[in-house]
Amino acid sequence: MDLFEGLGSELAQQPPAPPRRVKKPKLVAPPAAPGLLPPAPVPVVAEDDKDAVAAPPAVPLSDTLTLANFVHPQASREVVLGSARVAYEFKRGKRKTIGFLVGAEGLSVRAPRWVALRDVDAAIREKADWILRKLTETQQRHARVEATRIEWKDGAEFPFMGEPVVIQLDPKHGFASVGGTLDAAVDGNGPRTLRLAVAQNAEPSQIRDAAQAWLMRQARRLFIERLDHFAPRLGVRWQKLSLSNAATRWGSASADGSIRLNWRLIHFGLPVIDYVVAHELAHLRVMDHSHRFWETVESVVPDYDLLRQKLKDEAVPRWS
DSSP: OGGGTTTTTTTSOOOOOOOOOOSSOOOOOOOOOTTSOOOOOOOOOOOOSTTOOOOOOOOOHHHHTSOEEEEOTTOOEEEEETTEEEEEEEEEESOSSOEEEEETTEEEEEEETTSOHHHHHHHHHHTHHHHHHHHHHHHHHHHHHHHTOOOOSTTOEEEETTEEEEEEEOTTOOGGGTSEEEEOOGGGOSOEEEEEOOOTTOOHHHHHHHHHHHHHHHHHHHHHHHHHHHHHHHTOOOOEEEEEOOSSOSEEEOTTSEEEEEGGGGGSOHHHHHHHHHHHHHTTTOSSOSHHHHHHHHHHOTTHHHHHHHHHHSOOOOOO
16 A cells, blocks of 8 residues: 555645644755655564564556466465566474475475574575576476367377377277277378277276377387387496376486386377486486496487486477
């Protein structure tokens, strides 16, 4: 409310006020230059305990109308960083330092129990550039993911090995018990067609499940082929392949030779898939992410760093 107080009257000429007695001296702001608004008063906050927080600097009125909003669903505190309002989740715990985590939901801050809130806010402002960059990147990535949400029906489209595929419901065929078949593009142009043995009036969940079953079969076949391709080159042997549906992990490897790969990798082009396969096989030689590990990956995938970034940047279709 204070930001809007007195708007439209600051420049009006005021009649001189009659003299009056005052008990305490008053701080008077210097006169404003012609055509300028007087400086805004500095807010004061009483600090009754260690968690009292000094008020942030006043935000220009123009900025309040265009503030970007980053709001964590469990937000308990907020701060203005530049031209952004950041409402963040805050928790205290048994830790020695203030920690920051930017995830899909927004900013989470963890702090030791003995740290005053004013010090937490100071730490946030010190990391403002990093926080805003990560929040913006996360927001943009979420928007890209939402844009790839699949509407499960006849004509739905999604990427398969980096190329677009369009679903066609074809209930008259069993496709040799594999549930579907991928046709070549007409005249070599446009997306390929995935014909699924699903009824035209099938529920979206039925279409989705049929498409997922087909994709998982393709993923297993391709992953085994690529594991057999890279294992001899790395001098390792893999023993077992499992397909995962993890939300945050593309793959994992165990010392006993077991490999887990996320079936959703089948959405990416072959070079990205090869990077993940080589990454997990390299762990059978080096079970960490040391310099030696990355040298091992580079020995079979020289441009792994570019493919690694592509894996992070490309949005995977949203299936829900």
